[in-house]
Amino acid sequence: MTPVSTYTFEDWEREKISDPEFIAALAELEPGYQIARLRIARGLTQTQLAQMVGTKQPSIARLEKGDSTPSLAFLEKLAEALDARLEVRIIPWKDSARV
Numbered sequence: 001m002t003p004v005s006t007y008t009f010e011d012w013e014r015e016k017i018s019d020p021e022f023i024a025a026l027a028e029l030e031p032g033y034q035i036a037r038l039r040i041a042r043g044l045t046q047t048q049l050a051q052m053v054g055t056k057q058p059s060i061a062r063l064e065k066g067d068s069t070p071s072l073a074f075l076e077k078l079a080e081a082l083d084a085r086l087e088v089r090i091i092p093w094k095d096s097a098r099v
Contacts, residue, residue, distance in 0.1 A: 049081060053074070
């Protein structure tokens with residue numbers, strides 16, 4: 001391990017990206033994963049959730065697979081239907097000089 005005085009974020013990131021547990025935890029933060037997890041925990045099908053938010057089942061399937069980027073308004077509808085709280089975080093870009 002690199003000494004703390006010269007240990008950079010890039011060093012930390014390189015270590016984390018090779019850690020399967022870290023990658024799995026990162027995947028859990030994705031909206032599609034969260035929607036699928038909550039939907040299943042609530043005993044809903046994709047079709048039922050789609051009806052609750054006013055869309056069609058393929059929209060839910062694409063979101064859960066990570067094939068679409070949902071709007072904030074759509075995520076709000078999903079959160080309400082799933083009795084969940086929506087949190088939005090703004091994270092600096094990797095190459096930001098202000099970090």
